[in-house]
Amino acid sequence: MCDLHPLIIQNRLLQVTPPRCVTRATAYGGQWQQLYTLPAPFSRVSSLLLLHAPLLQLTPPPPSGILISPLSPRTNRFYSGNYKLIAQIFRANMSSPSNPLESPIVLGFGGVAVDLLATVASFPNPDDKIRSISMKVQGGGNAGNALTCAARLGLNARLISKVANDAQGRGVLDELRTDGVDVSFFVVSEEGNSPFTYVIVDNQTKTRTCIHTPGSPPMIPDDLKSSTLSSALKGVQLAYFDVRLHETALVIAREASVRSIPILVDAEKPREGLDELLNFSDYVVCSAKLPQAWTKAPTISSALVSMLLRLPKVKFVIVTLGSDGCIMLERSITDDAKTEEMDVENQLELLKQKIDGSKTAPACVSSGITRLQARGVGSVCGRLFLGTAEKIPESELIDTTGAGDAFIGAILYAISTNRPPEQMLPFAAQVAAISCRALGARTGLPRLSDPRLTPFLS
Numbered sequence: 001m002c003d004l005h006p007l008i009i010q011n012r013l014l015q016v017t018p019p020r021c022v023t024r025a026t027a028y029g030g031q032w033q034q035l036y037t038l039p040a041p042f043s044r045v046s047s048l049l050l051l052h053a054p055l056l057q058l059t060p061p062p063p064s065g066i067l068i069s070p071l072s073p074r075t076n077r078f079y080s081g082n083y084k085l086i087a088q089i090f091r092a093n094m095s096s097p098s099n100p101l102e103s104p105i106v107l108g109f110g111g112v113a114v115d116l117l118a119t120v121a122s123f124p125n126p127d128d129k130i131r132s133i134s135m136k137v138q139g140g141g142n143a144g145n146a147l148t149c150a151a152r153l154g155l156n157a158r159l160i161s162k163v164a165n166d167a168q169g170r171g172v173l174d175e176l177r178t179d180g181v182d183v184s185f186f187v188v189s190e191e192g193n194s195p196f197t198y199v200i201v202d203n204q205t206k207t208r209t210c211i212h213t214p215g216s217p218p219m220i221p222d223d224l225k226s227s228t229l230s231s232a233l234k235g236v237q238l239a240y241f242d243v244r245l246h247e248t249a250l251v252i253a254r255e256a257s258v259r260s261i262p263i264l265v266d267a268e269k270p271r272e273g274l275d276e277l278l279n280f281s282d283y284v285v286c287s288a289k290l291p292q293a294w295t296k297a298p299t300i301s302s303a304l305v306s307m308l309l310r311l312p313k314v315k316f317v318i319v320t321l322g323s324d325g326c327i328m329l330e331r332s333i334t335d336d337a338k339t340e341e342m343d344v345e346n347q348l349e350l351l352k353q354k355i356d357g358s359k360t361a362p363a364c365v366s367s368g369i370t371r372l373q374a375r376g377v378g379s380v381c382g383r384l385f386l387g388t389a390e391k392i393p394e395s396e397l398i399d400t401t402g403a404g405d406a407f408i409g410a411i412l413y414a415i416s417t418n419r420p421p422e423q424m425l426p427f428a429a430q431v432a433a434i435s436c437r438a439l440g441a442r443t444g445l446p447r448l449s450d451p452r453l454t455p456f457l458s
Helices: 040-045 073-078 080-095 142-152 167-178 226-233 246-258 274-280 290-295 300-310 344-354 403-416 421-435
Strands: 006-008 013-017 024-029 032-037 048-050 055-059 067-070 105-109 113-120 134-140 156-160 162-164 187-189 196-202 207-213 238-241 263-267 283-286 316-320 326-331 341-343 364-366 370-374 378-387
Touching (some): 105 246, 134 167, 142 156, 162 167, 238 403, 246 263, 263 274, 263 403, 300 316, 300 370, 300 378, 341 344, 364 421
Parallel strands (some): 105 156, 105 238, 113 196, 162 187, 238 263
Antiparallel strands (some): 013 048, 013 067, 024 032, 024 055, 113 134, 326 378, 364 378
16 A cells, blocks of 8 residues: 555545544645645544545545545435534635644633624714614624634634524634634533624724623533533643633633643633632733732732732733733742842833834833832832834724734734743734724734734744
């Protein structure tokens, strides 16, 4: 038997007989070739392949005696229920610039929704009647957006959440699948409603207002079987939580911690369960108001010091500041008592002076390893980083919905691929800026092959 097993095919649904798990396929067409790794449902459900290339080489090659042939009409009818699912997943896999089964696996848990986005000339006054400029229906939710971003950047993204078996829920799942997110661990309820959000985008101020309707019934720990959770965590290198559905989130975080899986928490605002999840976290990304609200410290920089002191497991905390960029405090691996001590407020001011205001692209400046002192709070040994945001021309800025989720999706990628902070922060800022150039949280999310990202990955 030769090592290669080429097939000449034309968009046909094929069956391996007897069934055999084929894990890889290299497609050739004209002057190009590309390696595809078949997504998980193929190896779990059947040996069906939906092929979209004129010449395909299968690995491992089927041994002698195994036939590969088009499905019979009768068999094709039997598998017709799976056809759309298989097609969507394989198309998403083909469009990805990387090999999902060899990419780092990130697991997310939290909110998904359907976003109904209406762009208006300006936000209405009470009792006004206005018309929208444009309308878009798209998947949303912090976790859904962040994991979609991570998948487009090439990570093997898995997501756990809950939807109802209604039109909105099916739409949420279909859209995530199309973007390469594994939704096989979702809970689908036969009753209730899927979550949805009205998003009003003010075309004048470039701001958005969100009105969210939670899903019903909400997800509870009993919805997630222990065997399902075990499978979902298998091979995971990083877990992400947006602090929604906190009771189930804590169950997953506890199990991830037992397995020594690093955890990133998106601390958008004080929510029930936030304190407990932060105690499990290795990385924290906060909104601008959260650090001071959580610590009661007088300034953002002193609040970051307070957070590292209160959360000894955390490696770094990032606070996002919208168009003003971000601040990050990274804990030093070693805590040398002889390290020079400096007031954290003064250090931040020095970093601001280093920023070149003439540049439009995201950049990052940092201190050396210093013992950073916050008055009335304490001190921590580490490095302070100041990252800038891209200066987006007004004519290109469309919608900031989901920009923070895009930033976090890029942070997930950077952590999973061991990028240093000096590269991670500008990269994440650029991903977020690109996403702001289209309506909705996901429309503008870039892929890793986007040339606008190339300077930030070299």
